[in-house]
Amino acid sequence: MSDLTRATRYGVLRGDIEHEIEIKRSRFICYLSRVESQTEAREFVELIRAEHRLARHHCTAFVIGADRMIQRSNDDGEPSGTAGLPMLEALTLFTRPQEPTPDLSDTIAVVVRYFGGVLLGAGGLVRAYSDSVSQALALAKFYTRQRMRLFSLAAPHAEAGRWENELRSSGIEVLGTDYETHNASIRLAVTDAEETISLLEQRIASLTQGTAALTDSGVSWVDVSR
Template sequence: MSDLTQATRYGVLQRDIEHEIEIKRSRFICYLSRVETETQAREFVDLIRAEHRLARHHCTAFVLGADRMVRRSNDDGEPSGTAGLPMLEALTLFTRPAGSTADLSDTIAVVVRYFGGVLLGAGGLVRAYSDSVSQALTQARFYTRQRMRLLTLPAPHAAAGRWENEIRAAGIEVLGTAYETDHAAIRLAVQDRPETVTGAQRRIAALTQGAAQATDAGVSWVDLQ
C-alpha cells in the first residue's frame, strides 16, 4: 500500500485464530482476533488474561485503522523489545496470500507464555514471539475490507431474486435484500469512484430494462471475499 493515509482497502481476519508452539519447554500460545478500537483490543487482552491466569506473560500487539497508524505493543514483563515489538512487526509486515503489499489491520495478537524453566536469551525470545504470531497468521483466512459506494435498488417482489442473480453475475457486489410491504430493496456496493458508479448504473438499467434505478445510499466499509 503505497500511501497508507489514502488507503481504500486493507486486510482483516475472517475469524479468530489460536496457535501454539513449544520452544525449550516454554509454551507460546498465540491468539489472533479482529478488533476495531483500542477498547475492544484491551477487552480481548483481559479475556485472554482471565483464561490464562497462571501464565507468566501475556504479551500483546495490535494495529488498527485503514491507515494502520494506531500501533501498540506490550512486553508484559519480558525484557524490553523482545516480545511486543517483534509481534507488532510480524503483524505489520505480514503479506496475505496473493497480496502484493502488507496491509493487515484491525488485528490484535496476544501471546501467552508458560515458562518452561530454560532461559531463551534476548534473541531467542524475539524469534519465539515473532514466530508465534507469524505461524498463527499462516493459519488465518482474510477478507478485503474496502471503502465502497452503497446503492439501493427498488424491485418488485417477484423480480428481486432474478435481479439479484443477474446483478451479481455482472460483477456488482450484492449485500442483501430487504423485503418491504410493497417492494424489495436490493442493497449493492461498488468501488467508490464516479466512473465505477456510472458504469454500475448503466448495467443495472440494462439488466432491469429501465424498470428501476439505483439510488445513492452513501459510503461504507464492506468486507469482501
C-alpha cells in the same frame, strides 16, 4: 471508522485464531482477533489474561485503522524489545496471499507464555514471539475491507431474485435483499470511483430495461471476499 478519505482497502481477519508452539519446554500460545478500537483491544487482552491467570507473560501487539496509524505493543515483563515489538512487526509486515504489499489492520495478537524453566536469551525470545504470530497468521483467512459506495435498488418481488443473481454474476457486491410490502430492496456496493458507479448505472439500466433507478446510500467500509 469515520475516516473515509485516505486508504481505500485493507485486510482484516475473518475469524479468531489460536495457535500454540513449544520451544525448550516453554509454551507460546498465540491468539489473533479482530478489533476496531483500542478499547476493544484492551478488552480482548483482559479476556485472555482471565483465561490464562497462571501464565507468566501475556504479551500483546495490535494495529488498528484503515491507514494502520494506531500501533501498540507490550512486552509484559519480558526483556524490552523481545516480545511486543517482534509481534507487532509480524503483524505489520504480513502480506496476505495474492496481495502485493502488507495491509493487515484491525488485528490484535496476544501471546501467552508458560515458562518451561529454560532461558531462551534475547534472540531466542524475539524468534519465539515473532514465529508464534507468523505461524498463527499463516492459518488465518481474510476479508478485504474496502471503502465502497452503497446503493439500494427497488425491485418487484417477482424480479428480485433474478436481478440479484445477475448482479452477483456481474461481479457486483450484493449485500442482501430486504422484502417489503410493495417491493424488494436490493442493497449493493461498488468501489467508490466515478467509473465504477457509471458502469453500475449502465448495468442497472440494461437489467431493468430502464424501469428502476438506484438510490445512493452513501459511503461506508464493507468486508468483501476478494
